Amino acid sequence: MRSKYPGKILPLILLAPTLIVSVLFLYYPAGMSFRLSLFKTLFMGRKKIFNGIGNFVSLFTSPEYLGIVGKSFIFSFSVVVGGLVIGLGIALLANRKVRGARLYRTGLIWPYALSPAIAGTIWLFLFNPNTGMLTYIMEVMFGIKPDWLASGPLSMFMVIVAATWKNLGYNIIFFLAGLQNVPGEFLEAADVDGANIFQKFWHITLPLLSPTIFFLVVMNMIYSFFRTFALIDIMTQGGPAGATNIMIFNLYRDAFKYFKSGIAASQSLLLFVLVSILTLIQFKTSGRGVYYGG
Amino acid sequence: MVSPSTRDKLATFFTHFALIFLVLLIASPIIFALIASTQSTSTILNYPPQFLPGKAIVNNFTVAWTEYNLGRLMLNSTMIAIAVTVGKTIISIAAAMALVYFDFPFKSLIFIIILLTLLLPVPVRIVSLFDLVRQLGMADTFYAMIFPFFASATGTFLFRQHFQSIPDSLADAARVDGAGPLRFLTQVLVPMSMNTIGALAVIQFIYMWNQYLWPLIIMQSENKQVIQLGLKMLTGSGRAGVKPWGPAMAGSIIAMLPPLLIFLLLQEQFMKGFALKEEK
Numbered sequence: 001m002r003s004k005y006p007g008k009i010l011p012l013i014l015l016a017p018t019l020i021v022s023v024l025f026l027y028y029p030a031g032m033s034f035r036l037s038l039f040k041t042l043f044m045g046r047k048k049i050f051n052g053i054g055n056f057v058s059l060f061t062s063p064e065y066l067g068i069v070g071k072s073f074i075f076s077f078s079v080v081v082g083g084l085v086i087g088l089g090i091a092l093l094a095n096r097k098v099r100g101a102r103l104y105r106t107g108l109i110w111p112y113a114l115s116p117a118i119a120g121t122i123w124l125f126l127f128n129p130n131t132g133m134l135t136y137i138m139e140v141m142f143g144i145k146p147d148w149l150a151s152g153p154l155s156m157f158m159v160i161v162a163a164t165w166k167n168l169g170y171n172i173i174f175f176l177a178g179l180q181n182v183p184g185e186f187l188e189a190a191d192v193d194g195a196n197i198f199q200k201f202w203h204i205t206l207p208l209l210s211p212t213i214f215f216l217v218v219m220n221m222i223y224s225f226f227r228t229f230a231l232i233d234i235m236t237q238g239g240p241a242g243a244t245n246i247m248i249f250n251l252y253r254d255a256f257k258y259f260k261s262g263i264a265a266s267q268s269l270l271l272f273v274l275v276s277i278l279t280l281i282q283f284k285t286s287g288r289g290v291y292y293g294g
Numbered sequence: 295m296v297s298p299s300t301r302d303k304l305a306t307f308f309t310h311f312a313l314i315f316l317v318l319l320i321a322s323p324i325i326f327a328l329i330a331s332t333q334s335t336s337t338i339l340n341y342p343p344q345f346l347p348g349k350a351i352v353n354n355f356t357v358a359w360t361e362y363n364l365g366r367l368m369l370n371s372t373m374i375a376i377a378v379t380v381g382k383t384i385i386s387i388a389a390a391m392a393l394v395y396f397d398f399p400f401k402s403l404i405f406i407i408i409l410l411t412l413l414l415p416v417p418v419r420i421v422s423l424f425d426l427v428r429q430l431g432m433a434d435t436f437y438a439m440i441f442p443f444f445a446s447a448t449g450t451f452l453f454r455q456h457f458q459s460i461p462d463s464l465a466d467a468a469r470v471d472g473a474g475p476l477r478f479l480t481q482v483l484v485p486m487s488m489n490t491i492g493a494l495a496v497i498q499f500i501y502m503w504n505q506y507l508w509p510l511i512i513m514q515s516e517n518k519q520v521i522q523l524g525l526k527m528l529t530g531s532g533r534a535g536v537k538p539w540g541p542a543m544a545g546s547i548i549a550m551l552p553p554l555l556i557f558l559l560l561q562e563q564f565m566k567g568f569a570l571k572e573e574k
Contacts, residue, residue, distance in 0.1 A: 004397045005475045011392035017385040018408055021445035025423065026411045032422035090316055096309045106561060107317035111324075113557035114550050115504035117522040121529050121546045122327045125539055133326045133343045168320065173565070226415050230506035230522060234529055248417055248507075255421050256511050265421045272418040279412055 030272070036265035048262065055266035064242075065250075072246040075160060076224040082164040083220050084213065087171030092201075094172065095179045105176065112169030116227060120234035123162035152243030155236050159244050162235065163228050170223075171216055178212030179205070211285070218282040222275060247271060324550075331355070331543040338539045354540035355548070363516060364524045364545055371521040372552060374439045375502040381440070382498050383491060386449030391479055393450070394457040395465065405454075411447045416508050424511055438512045439520070443502065449494050456490045457483065492563025500553045521549045 040051040059065045094104055111119075126134040129147040139145045148154045182205050190200045206213075229248045232238060238245035238253070245253075247267065255264035318325075330338055333348035359365045392398075393405055416423070423442065424433075432438040460483070468478045484491070506522045513519050528542040557564070 005395050007396065007475075008398050010475060011396035011398050014388040014392035014396075015404060018389040018445045018450060019404070021385075021441065022408060022411050025426070025442035026414045026419065026445065027407075029419040029422035029426050030414045032426070033419050036421060093309060093312055093316065098306055098309050098313070104313045104317060106558070108313075108320060110554065110557065111320060113500055113553040115506070115522055115553075117504070117506050117525045118546045118550050119323075121525045121542055122323045124529060125330065125543060126323060126326060128539075130341060131338050131343055131539065133330075133345070136342045165320075165323065177565075226417055229417075230504075233506070233510075234526055251417060251420070252507065252511075256424075261421045268418050268421060272413065275415060275418065276413045 033265045033268050034272075036262055037269045039262045039265075041260055041262040051262065055263050056270075059263070059266060059270070067242075068245055068247055068250050071156070071244070072225060072248075075156065075163075075228075075244075075246050076221055078160045079163045079167065079224040079228075080217055080220040082160065083167050083171050084216055086164070087168055087216070088175050088209075088213075090168070091172050091175030091179060092205075095176060105172075109169040109172050111166060112173065114166060115230065116163070116166055117230035117234055119162050119166035120231040123158065123165070124235045127158050149236065150240060152240055155240060155244050159228070159232060159235055163224060163231055166231070167220060167223055171220070174212055174216055174219075175209070178209045182208045214285060215282065218278050221278055225271065225274060324547075327543040327546055330539055331547055333540055335538060335540055350540055351544075354544040357538070358528065358541040358545040358548060362524060362528055362541060362545065364521065364548055366517055367519055367521040367524040368548065368552075370436070370518060371503055374436060374520065375499050375552075377436075377440050378443045378502045379495055379498045381444050382446040382449055383494060385444060386446045386494075387453050387479070387484070387487070387491075389450045390453030390457055391475070391483065393454050395475060395478075405450075408445070408450050409447050411445060420507070420511070427512060433512055434514045434518060436518065439505070439509060442508075446494075446498070448497065452490055452494060453487065456487055460486060489563045489566045492560045493566070496557055496560045496564045499556050503553045525549060 036048075037055060038050060038052060039048040040054065041048050090108055094101065094108055098104075126132050127148040129135055129145070129149065132148075135145060135148070146154055148158050186204050186208075187200055190204055195203070225246075226248060228246070229252065232244055232246060232249045233252075236244040238249045248271070251264055251267040251271070254260045254267065329345060329347055331354050332351040333344060334350035334353070337344055337348050337350070389408065393401065427433055427438045427442065432441070464482060464486075465478060468482050473481065504522060505520065509520045509523055510526075513523070525542070525545055528545045529537060531538060
């Protein structure tokens with residue numbers, strides 16, 4: 001039993017700032033948002049009518065909104081799978097004991113510090129159909145010169161590439177950390193048994209990495225649903241014709257461009273359900289309270 | 295038949311080769327951005343693009359810094375990110391101290407209340423947070439960028455975990471020496487928490503520096519805006535074909551420097567205090 005300091009007032013003073021900010025700026029607005037999700041807003045938000053679960057019914061019966069949810073999951077799935085596969089591949093290489101391993105590590109993870117807005121700006125330039133360097137490289141290598149911004153699927157591909165690249169550093173950091181928990185003796189024992197490199201990966205490394213993989217699936221999903229707004233806003237504004245309009249972007253547009261705050265609040269609640277499920281699974285399985293820094 | 299030592303050497307060579315290739319590949323978007331930030335708009339607009347540096351570097355950075363006001367926005371972002379990082383660190387250390395070294399009613403409940411704020415990222419409460427901050431008269435002020443971000447579940451959680459790993463005997467020894475809780479905090483706990491503080495500083499500074507959606511809606515004055523929104527101004531201006539790409543790339547480079555610097559400086563603390571330690 002840890003011995004404690006006496007006193008009841010001091011701990012409350014120490015906790016007060018965190019609690020006040022949490023209640024005032026987190027719980028209270030979240031509660032108000034959930035309440036608002038039951039109202040229909042008219043006249044640019046000036047009039048509110050109680051609508052029960054009406055907003056949710058109209059969201060889930062609207063083919064447009066279901067399409068937005070579908071696009072969000074396609075986007076998220078691609079970012080998660082792409083980011084994890086590439087990240088793991090790179091981490092396996094970077095985990096080899098070679099001279100300068102630390103330097104390589106830094107060279108591989110530093111994009112972690114970049115913002116989605118920066119990633120969006122630079123990739124928008126690279127993909128630019130008239131001047132982009134990537135457009136030119138693709139033309140030279142594959143003989144194609146697509147107008148990335150004009151096509152729905154290509155725009156989606158473009159934002160997936162940018163979003164995956166931006167999060168690669170984060171994935172590599174955690175894969176490298178996870179790989180430190182793969183005991184060398186296991187791999188040596190497998191060597192003695194004559195296992196090849198793929199068998200070792202499949203039967204030893206991958207199972208031992210599964211907590212890390214699980215953690216990263218959840219974190220990458222949260223990233224792709226919540227942290228890619230800037231990237232979409234700068235690269236495509238949800239276009240062309242709504243092809244990259246994912247849930248968070250649609251929420252922003254409904255709330256602050258069309259002033260439909262009721263239906264926007266309902267969409268917030270859906271995102272809350274999503275983040276809750278993801279975080280609770282993540283917490284139950286690994287007990288780590290690490291969101292992106294909130 | 296290749297001898298094992300030759301095979302090892304080949305494997306090492308291949309590893310180096312692949313790692314160098316990957317480092318360059320990951321950096322390539324930034325390298326292209328760096329090149330473009332030295333080229334004049336007319337060079338950039340020519341197709342095929344030039345892959346050699348041009349002579350417009352000073353012009354591009356000057357245009358971005360002064361005409362697009364990035365100098366001012368950098369200052370704003372720096373002040374906001376530092377204020378939030380320092381504030382968050384202090385108040386989450388305080389909260390963790392209370393949770394680990396004191397006994398009081400509803401302790402676990404309070405910890406859960408703090409932890410559950412993880413479920414409430416900005417998008418979940420954005421509509422009402424916007425109304426609230428406006429009603430408080432904080433819209434379009436730096437307060438709107440600072441106070442709503444002060445509570446940190448991540449910070450409280452990490453510090454609590456770290457404090458719990460510090461042996462009890464230390465607190466007892468400090469008590470025998472007559473150190474009260476606050477002296478114990480400043481003279482024992484804080485010096486022993488430098489890795490966690492460093493790791494958290496990296497996370498929080500980058501998190502704050504990269505904020506985009508919230509300042510987009512809550513800050514109206516161009517002079518008070520943050521650097522990320524400066525990038526939106528740069529890419530949003532001009533017609534589709536003739537955007538000011540040179541200054542935009544210069545702006546991206548400017549905007550990435552502070553968080554990158556912090557990350558590189560505190561990388562070891564970050565790895566030790568955040569990624570590596572927790573995995574156990």
